[in-house]
Each structure stands twice: as C-alpha cells, then as structure tokens.
Amino acid sequence: MSSAPRTATERTKLPYCHESFHNLQELRHSASLANKVFIQRDYTDGTVCKFQTKFPSELDSRIERTLFEDTVKMLNNYYAEAEKIGGQSYIEGCLACLTVYLVFLCIETRYDKVLKKISRYIQEQNEKVYAPRGLLITDPIERGMRVIEISVYEDRGSSGSSSGSSTTSSSGR
C-alpha cells in the first residue's frame, strides 16, 4: 500500500488540514479516493461490538491521534449502550413475548435508537473533523459491523501528477 503523497503539508500551513477540503461537498467534488483504512474489531471482551482504538499508521499524517481515539471510544460507548442488558432490554423482551413479537412492528427498540444516534454522530464527526482532513468514516453497520472503514482522500486538483502515478501504481497492484 503506497503512502499518500504528502501534499497536505506541502500545500498548507496547518499540519493536518487540507485547505481545499472545507466541507463534504468540496471533498466530493475535488478529491479522489486514495486509500481505505480499516479499523478492526476488538474481541478481547468477547463478541460485544467494540473497535480497536489502536491508531493506524496510515492516518499518521492525516489526523491527530487523540481525535481519532475519541471518535472510536465514543462509538464503542454507543455500541456498549446499545447492547446493554438491563432494565429496558428486559422490558422489551417481556413485551415481545407477551405481544407475540408484534411489538417489533410498532416500537423502535433501544438498539435502533442508538443506531440512529451513532449515524448522527458519525455524520457530525465527518463534517466537523474528518472531511476537513480529507477523511471519511463509513458507518460500521454498512460493513456488517465488522470494521470501521475510513476512506482517505487526496485532493485531485493539486495532486494531478501524483494521482496519475497512484492510478498506475494501484492498477499494477
């Protein structure tokens, strides 16, 4: 996997922000996908949904370690909250039995609510933190809850030659 050309630091004064990526729209129109980083699941606590907070080296130049870890920890907290077996899950379970599972048609379970919260959170993080740095987080549910996919974008305009070379290098892979 080739490392992304470090045009960011060359281009801008700020170490981690790409000047051209002010928001997601700009990201969409002016950048191209360079790489994808996958954050794997952390199984040390069993099969609960939890992601590794280990900072991947590919993002070293793109984002601060603390920001990344905060995002992943927040996601882990959300998933832990969703999967918590406690008062509400008991109520939902009993209600489901009593109504012969018809209750699933009517109400939104707590897990569903937390999933919505997660989607909103990821969206917000993308808009505020990741898109300005040329990154994009994909909701893990779209990857089967197995990985968090972080797409790394390169600015298409300023890295014309480098993107050309990375095309040929990736097609040769």
Place this chain on the structure above:
Amino acid sequence: HPLSPSLLSNAYIPVSTAAALLVTSSTLFFVFTCPWLVVNVSAVFPSCVGIVFLFVMANFIMATFMDAGVFPRANEDEDKDEDFRAPLYRNVEVRGVQVRMKWCASCHFYRPPRCSHCSVCDHCVEDFDHHCPWVNNCIGRRNYRFFFLFLLSLTLHMGGVFSGGLLYVLDHPENLWELHAAVTLTVMSVSALFFIPVLGLSCFHLVLVARGRTTNEQVTGKFQGGVNPFTRGCRQNVQFVLFSPITPSVIVVCLYQSLEEVDAPDSKRLTCPPPLPPKPDPVLLKNHLAALEGGISPLVPQEHASEPSLLQPETHANALTLNSRSLSLKHSSRRGSQRAEIPHASQSGPTGSLSYDSLLHPAGVQPAFLPMDPGLSRGSVDMQRLPARNCSPVFMHINREPSPVRYDSLPKPLMSSIQERREPDDKDKPVQDGGIYDTPSRHSLPQDFRGLSSSRGPTPPAYGSREFLLSSAAYGYGSRSHLASSSSSSLTRAPRTASSPLHFNRSLSPSIYQSLDRQSQLPPSTLPAPLPTSSYGPQKALAYIRGGEKPEPEL
C-alpha cells in the same frame, strides 16, 4: 419459471412438513378434543394450550424468517492488504484465551469468533449455532432465542396435547372408532412420536444455553479440554440468550444501501430525510413504483438518451423488490436453483441495468425522495455496483449487468480499470444468481425493516460519501489480479476466485460431507487433516437421535 423448481426443492420439505404437522395436529386437537375438555375438565386447560400454541407458532415463524445474523460479503478493498500470501488463520485473544479466526474464502474476511460459514445458505453467520432444516434457516445470534423458545414451548404444547387427548380417551374407552376419539388418538400418537426427540433437543439446548455454548462449538468439541471464553456464568448466559437486545440485520442495511445508492444523494437530504415506510407491503411498493414512474422519467433521460420505456422492466423490479426484501430476511436465495438463469435480467440487455437502477431506487425509497432532485447531475455516479458488492449476493448478480452507456462520462483510465475489474467479477461467484426470484410469496416479516428503517431514516446516503466512493471506486482499486495462483505455503488462503462449487441442497445429507466438500474447495496443502470430524462423530450421531437436528460444524 423460476418458482416451480424452488417449490419442489428439497430444502422446503422438512419445514413444510413441520409446519403442516404442527398446524394440522393442533387444529384437530382444538376442534375435536377441546370442546369436551372445556365442558368436562375445565376451560382453563384448553385455553392454556391455545396460548402456548400461539407462542409456538410465533417462535416458529420468527425462527424461520428472521435473519440469523448474516454477515454480508466483504468489499474488495477490504482485503487488498491481505494478498494471497496472508495466513489462513489469525489469532486473537478473547478474555485471555487464544481464539483462532479463520479466513472465509467465500466471504473474504476473517471470521469473527463464534462466526461460522453455513454451506447450505452460503454465508457467514454471527454466533453460528447450526442450520436447522425444520425451519429451513440458519440459527445464529439474532434468532437463537426464538429457536430455543420454540423448542421449549413446543415440548410444553405437545405435552399438553397428549395429556388432553389422554383424558379424553380414558373417558371414552368404549367407542374409540368414533370420529372424535379416532382423531384424538391420531393426534396423540403424532405428539407421542415426536415428543421424545423434541424433548431431547430441548434438554440439549438447555444445557448449551446454561454453558454458554453454541451447537457448533459443542459438536466440534472446541472447548472440550479447555476453557470457554464466551461464557459469563449460567445466569448471565441465560440472561444473554433471552434478554439481550436484538442486533440489527446488516444484510437489510446493505439492501437499503444498494437501493439508495442509485439515487444521487443531495446535501438537502442530510437535513430533512423522510422516514422509510415502516411496512414494505408489496402492494404498497407496486403503487409507489407506479406513482414514481412519472418522477423517474425526467431523471432518466438525462443520462441516457435512448432509454426505452420503463414499463417492461417494472414487473421485474417489483418482483426484484419483493424478493430482495423477503430474501434479505432469510437470505436463502441459493437453494435448488443455483443453475437457473437470471430470467429477466438477461432479457433486458444493456438497458436492463439502467431500468433496474432507476427502479431499484424508487422501490426502496419514499416518494418524497425522488421528485425533489430533478436538477441533480448524475454524471459519473454510475459505479454504484462495484462497492455494492460487499452486500448480499442477492445484489451481486444484478450488479453484474453491464451498462456501457454509463461509462461515457468517465475518463479513460477509469474506464479501463473498470473493465479490468469487471471481468473477474463475472467469473466470480457464478452460482449465486437465480434465487432472486425464488420466493416471491414469502412476504417477510416487516419487523426487521421497521427497526432498520427507523435507524436509517434520518441518515440517508450520507455525506456524499457513497456517491463519492462509487465514482472513485475503480480509481484506486481497479484491476486487481484476482487470479493469483495459490501459494505453496501451507497455511495460506485460497485465491479469491475460488468460487464455491456445488451448493446443491445438502440439508438432508450428513454434515460431515459438507465439511469435506468445503475442504475440497481449498488446495489440499492448505488444510490440516480433518481432525474435528472424528471427535464429533459420536456427538453428531447423538444429535441425530435427538430429533434430526443437523449441526453445521465449521472446521
């Protein structure tokens, strides 16, 4: 006709038999024996039996139709780091115990702990328990509790029916040839016949739940000598099985994702997304489609001047939507008709895919989505098929429809990489088509959709990420060499294009052959000797005796 082979397919025989027996016997009991019981014994007893029967049916339906926790296949980019020289196993530590994650050649990821690949259904299932022929479904994380409760309640129900019948027969010993008594005797004998196996299976699963094991683990002897890292103690295990929140069905999410991806997301969408319909009623969908026809046509000609009328493929899309929805819950698309042609898709030709796309989009989305974006340029947004590969194979065959017209707007290097990428796709997994039109009548339980639709509602194809990835997907990842020959090292994975052969229905054949079949797919050097099969032999026999359950051991 795609329906007929599937109806006669072997896979449906056990489940139809089970359902028929259950419903018929219980109905006969209620009609012929219960009136007497109400009068002569008490009204409470038959009503209890009635309630238990309702519970049995509810659990049976849930166990049959609920997605067991299927993992969608991994996107191609996910394993680009791990080429064919990567190891077959990856070790991970779970609560201090080393657990081996095996690379799944079909699904292209390392199987999470407790996940196993069901060869009957050809997908990986989370917390895989076994494949149950009596409900014709995998039993896994999401539906284990329904299966378990089904067994328990069925035992109770059979006991009740037998006792009720016994009371009747003991009171009418002289006229046993009379209709009511004869029917009661028949029902009694049916329940007596199946009582022992069902009771045995219930006890087996009671023990499994208490010990925190799956059937797969028990039967393959995974924790025989060692420690089970997944158990939390008896009480917590029971609590987990019965009361843990039901995780989302990711296959359904991928479905919606693919459906939504056809439509170019707009920034407006981020702020005011309408919720998805709670109940994908098939009639409703058809109406949506009809209503949206007018909305679609202005959009379509933007990209495709020679677009024919959308009327002809409409029925395809209807069937497609219905089937894809029902299949998304069950994901049993590959039974019996693997070699069936893609009936309608092949007829449509190059324009077929476009019609599919246009119709896929509205089929999955509220009407409110469509009319608001007439001005959207759909320029190069047509690579939605490629990233959608990570989703259920149901869509993989749709996505392989060529749509050369769409490539006009893309620059040449992209086009060439797309072409290169597409060729291996066509070779890859040829056998997963056909089942798409399998079960149109199976109007799935919408409860999964309800849960998912509400979670998807506020976050539509968000941030432009998907559209973006779609248009650039071929850019970074074009033309990988899929046809790498298998390495000579002993623990490497099979090449990516080792498409799984022979997924003929094996629900009635011994599972040992399935595991051997699966092993035969990989180069012989990559696998150790089939050790676990010998150890689970007697346990498997025991499982058979206990009611014909067929565990699906994954080695």
